[in-house]
Amino acid sequence: MPVLDFLNPVKGFGVTFREMFKKVDTVMYPEDKRPTAPRFHGHHQLNRWPDGLEKCIGCELCAWACPADAIYVEGRDNTPEERYSPGERYGHVYQINYLRCILCGLCIEACPTRALTMTNEYELADDDREKLIWTKEQLLVPLLETMEAPPHAMRLGKDEKDYYRLGGAGVSPTGRAPGMSGPGGPSGPAVPATATDEDVPGQDEVKPGGEQATYSGQEAEL
Numbered sequence: 667m668p669v670l671d672f673l674n675p676v677k678g679f680g681v682t683f684r685e686m687f688k689k690v691d692t693v694m695y696p697e698d699k700r701p702t703a704p705r706f707h708g709h710h711q712l713n714r715w716p717d718g719l720e721k722c723i724g725c726e727l728c729a730w731a732c733p734a735d736a737i738y739v740e741g742r743d744n745t746p747e748e749r750y751s752p753g754e755r756y757g758h759v760y761q762i763n764y765l766r767c768i769l770c771g772l773c774i775e776a777c778p779t780r781a782l783t784m785t786n787e788y789e790l791a792d793d794d795r796e797k798l799i800w801t802k803e804q805l806l807v808p809l810l811e812t813m814e815a816p817p818h819a820m821r822l823g824k825d826e827k828d829y830y831r832l833g834g835a836g837v838s839p840t841g842r843a844p845g846m847s848g849p850g851g852p853s854g855p856a857v858p859a860t861a862t863d864e865d866v867p868g869q870d871e872v873k874p875g876g877e878q879a880t881y882s883g884q885e886a887e888l
């Protein structure tokens with residue numbers, strides 16, 4: 667038996683003594699809330715286009731991708747009178763069950779329109795199981811001042827191509843958008859189909875690909 671073996675039990679306390687004199691890193695949660703890492707997976711959100719229409723097209727790809735079977739989606743058809751998203755369909759019922767969700771992010775990878783993204787918000791605990799099944803109303807981002815609550819027509823640019831181009835650049839609705847009272851709208855002055863942007867008052871604000879304001883919390887790119 668080596669001579670110094672009798673010191674082994676004392677050596678075992680070395681780590682304990684070292685830690686005792688280090689600065690304590692205890693956070694007084696919930697009074698003190700530290701910001702998370704930028705890519706931290708918190709709860710989900712359903713995003714909107716800049717005119718307020720929903721990005722979700724009710725395709726259910728997120729639900730199929732989910733390994734925990736935590737998402738339930740029921741899609742419905744949009745109609746010209748009742749449009750909630752720019753596509754053919756929209757998510758009529760959308761639920762995420764946070765009793766099942768493991769916050770892995772596979773659903774947001776599967777979403778083709780970037781309708782579904784994740785926030786950094788981690789406060790998901792509750793003492794009521796029912797409250798942990800979040801509905802579409804809880805998940806949808808609130809309307810900004812420049813947005814209009816669906817259902818309504820697509821309000822960006824003059825055709826569908828314009829809509830996605832301008833919407834992707836974060837452009838606000840303009841006077842020419844159908845259904846509005848500005849030029850080109852049903853109650854505004856007519857705009858000929860051959861009109862260029864320079865002919866239309868207010869259209870100079872629209873600069874696809876140029877510097878445009880994007881909205882905090884909204885996904886600007888497809």
Ligand code: SF4
Nearest residue numbers: 732767768770771773
């Ligand atoms: S984060 Fe993962 S577990 Fe949670 S809903 Fe999405 S795919 Fe399912």
Ligand code: SF4
Nearest residue numbers: 722723725726728777
């Ligand atoms: S959130 Fe995305 S993947 Fe899920 S139903 Fe809507 S569009 Fe499809």
